[in-house]
Every structure is written in structure tokens, then in C-alpha cells.
Amino acid sequence: MLERIGFIGLGIMGKPMARNLLKAGYSVTVYNRSRPAVDELVEEGAAAAESPQEIAKNSEVVITMLPDGPDVEEAVLGLDGLLAGANRWLLIIDMSTISPGAAKRLAEAARERGVGMLDAPVSGGDKGAIAGTLSIMVGGNEDDFKRAMPIFEAVGKTITYCGSSGAGQTVKACNQVAVALHYAAASEALVLGAKAGVAPEVILKVLGGGLAQSRVMDMRGPAMSQHQFTPGFKARLHSKDLRIIMETAREYGATLPFAALADQLYTALVQNGGGELDHSALLTVIEKLSNGSIGDTQ
């Protein structure tokens, strides 16, 4: 059984996840570029390391939870990276959201060193990370997946094996396509309704009772109606995910006109100062294009 865990990346997601591993009784060594989060977890029982390389030497499994692809590449392949310090039995689990292509290439580089690597991106946001109820989408060797299952269960709830290396990231990309377009659907339905004089509550009630229902509308529709955009999941992160999605579409030859439009309009949202708002703030882009507010009917 895997007991000594290294954890790299103590951000808004990583810190509560590392904490849940400590609570589950694992021995956890942490590394983070800025120090305060490290000190916090050391007080709660973690050990601190000075580099990914040092983490690799002292761990059976290392989890990375980093902002973007290049960060993961540096943590794995860098001069003082994980592979520089890895024993042959090391298992790397990247839980960041990066492109499926990058995930495949990293897993291949690890395999050449005899090191296993899973891609295991999550959904459920910081609330899910704190509560230990994340959804986890896993790609890679199925035996590695089974070995890692108790670790996944300490930080998540719905854990799905999706296929070979990259498949976890692919499913995460598909998830983010759907969520972005569901926000587009809710936004355009609310703006069209308001422009023609129908209040958001009526739209949400009728659409939610039929074929037009979506969880996005159920969960975020009422807040959207009130222009409450406290994250949740930040628009700038969904914009980053859409960049990954469009790169992946190009790499694998998928033509995604709706996702491409979402990519453009999430860029507009970020450019207009909405990057720190919840991703449901896509509504404000449609409102701005229409020079109106759905509040006008209330």
C-alpha cells in the first residue's frame, strides 16, 4: 500500500487536498513555490521539501496540483524535477488541468524512466477540494489507477477510470466544453427573454421544468438573475481551459465551432475585467453585446 505521499502545489485546490490526505493518516511531504502555505501544512503535520527532486526521493507517490501545463512539465522534467530524483517504483499523479497531449507526453517521458504516471484532473472547485468530494477523471495504466484508489478516495467522491494516458484530461476538456456552452445557453435565453420583457425567474422556472434543464441553470441561474458572480470557478480559469480545449481540438482534428466562440467570449470576459468573477459571468458579455441588463425587467 502507498503510504508516503509527496504533494506539489498548495494553491486554492492543492492545500485543502493535501490537508485531507493528512487527515486520512498519510505521511505527506509538501513543496510549494511560496512559503506560507508550506508553513501552514507543516504545522498540521506535513514535512517540507526544498524541491520536487527531494520530494521524489522520499515518496512512493507524488501528486502535482499546478496552474498550467508548463508548471507540471517543470515539476516533472526540470533539473530538480521529479524524474531527476525518482526511484523506479514512484507513481506520479498529475491532478492539474492540462492538455491531453501534454499529459500523454509526460506519461511517456516518465515511462522511459520506469516511473508510472496518471493524469487525474478534477472538477468540483475549491468547495469540493475542502469537503473531499471532488470528481476525479483518471487516465493511464489501470493497475496504477487501482493502486492509487485509496488516495483518490481521500480527496474525492466520484472517481472514474477513463482510459489510457491523457483520457482523464480529455474527459475534463469535454466537461469544460459542456459547462461553458451551458452558461452560453442560460445567458442567451435570459437576455433574449429580458429584452422581450420576460423576467428571469419566469424563464428559469419554465426551462428548468423541461427538456431545456441544465444543472448549470439549476445551480447558478438564480445568482445570475441577481448578477451575483462570486466564484465558484473563476472565469480566467475557464478561459485557460478553453485554450487547452482549442489546442486539443487542433491536435486531434476536431472542429468545434461553439467551443471556439465560447473561447473568444471568455477571452472578452477576461479582457473586460471579469477574470476573477465566477464563470457564469459570461452573462455579462451577452448583456454588453446587447447593451442591456436582465435586471431591466424586474
Added chain:
Amino acid sequence: MLERIGFIGLGIMGKPMARNLLKAGYSVTVYNRSRPAVDELVEEGAAAAESPQEIAKNSEVVITMLPDGPDVEEAVLGLDGLLAGANRWLLIIDMSTISPGAAKRLAEAARERGVGMLDAPVSGGDKGAIAGTLSIMVGGNEDDFKRAMPIFEAVGKTITYCGSSGAGQTVKACNQVAVALHYAAASEALVLGAKAGVAPEVILKVLGGGLAQSRVMDMRGPAMSQHQFTPGFKARLHSKDLRIIMETAREYGATLPFAALADQLYTALVQNGGGELDHSALLTVIEKLSNGSIGDTQ
């Protein structure tokens, strides 16, 4: 209480609706451009009329269920139309899907003749029409709505008063925006997944369990995975609804880039021979653009 009902338009939706009114004990007089459906309902107890004008003379309320705006205009405003034969107490209920602007103008023309008119488009398809479980979205005078409630209850289940004249059609338009974009979301997620090597079942399972869930994906996702596109609701009718949506957006000054793209790609679906397929066949347009099939991973 309203007891003598006229019914104009005995198509795939209108015929079972008129039948449900007969079953509920109403006296029903029917009119339809082609004769076989009239004969069928006469055998079941309906009376037949030779024109909308004649229907208006013999009815307290007249329901229209016609393919498009111009059909409703002719039935209401034509030389032998409803207003030509209407008594002052007549109530017209248009249950067709037409533009909110046209619905407002027709209600105003009726009001000038002392005739009440509700717009009451439905969702739920021919199955809902047969079972009497349609969702009905109603715009117009609220007292007229209350008077008509027993009639709505004979043909539908979820009945919502949406606001003044046109509001029912507006909510229907919003509903069709959302449904079209949810099919776009499901289609692009499935195509991206398949191109990157992940089977549709895995995508549907993971997305359906989280924020990316939609009723469209729950109800139609498995059939889409198998390329089963038996309608359901025909793509050419959703294409017509998107034309109405874009006209309405222009009339009221709403800018809807995602709906505009859906309008274009539903046009492509119809042009490529898919008009008689279920509207979930939007998938085939994304597949064609990507020169692939989501069946390739199975």
C-alpha cells in the same frame, strides 16, 4: 364556463390535442386544410366547419395549432378568418410556435375587434400531445388565462402564465435557444472525446454526474452515441424556431452569437438532408466538420 371549442390545425400536434378535448367532454368543431384528419375526428364526435369564420360563429373559444406565423395570420385575419366571424365574447388561443412580435400584433388586432387572444405555445412534442402532458407557456390577459385554464389542463400538464401578449412565445423562444445549445454542447463534447480516443459512454457518464449535466444529454445522449435520430422533435422544426429566435433577437435588440451559430448549423443539417431527423442530429454536422464519427472509438 367555456364549453364550445373550435380547433384549427389537425397536424401531428393538433389532432391528438383536439382528441383530448373531446375526451374531456368538450363540444369540439374542427377545421383543417386537408380533409382526412377532419373525417377522423368527426367519427370520434367532433363537428366539421368549412372555414375559420364558420368556426368562430359557433364557438366560445378557438384554438389554433398551425405550422408557422403566416398560417396563424391567415386563420385570424383572413377574409374568411376568425375575426370575420367572431362574436365579442370569443377567446382565441394560439398554441402554434410563432414570433413574439407577431403574437403581440395579432392580439392587438383581435383586441380592436373586442376579441381576446392568448399566445400559448407548447413543448413536449407529439408524445406530450398524445399523452396530454404538454408544457404550455401562456402570454396575454391574466383573466383570459384563468378562464382558459380547464382547457389547458385537458391538453397539458405544466401550465405557466408568463406575462402580457407575446410572453408565452418569448419563453418558448428562450427554451428553444437553450435546447439547441445543449445539443451543441453534447455534440462537441462527444466529438472532442471521440477524436482523442475516449468512448461516448465514458463522456456521458462523467459529465452527467456533475455540473455539465443537462436533460438533453440524459434523455438523448445514449441514442446520439448510437446515431439513432428517430424523432422526437424534427430538426427542420428546430431550424424554423431558430429563424423565429433570430428575428425576435433583431426586433428586440438582443445579440445572440451562440444562437446565431446554432441557426447556421441547423440550416446546414437541413441542407444536408437531416431535416426529418431528431434535432439531436446536430451531432452529425459537428462530425462532418471534423470528418469523423463518434462510433470510431467503440
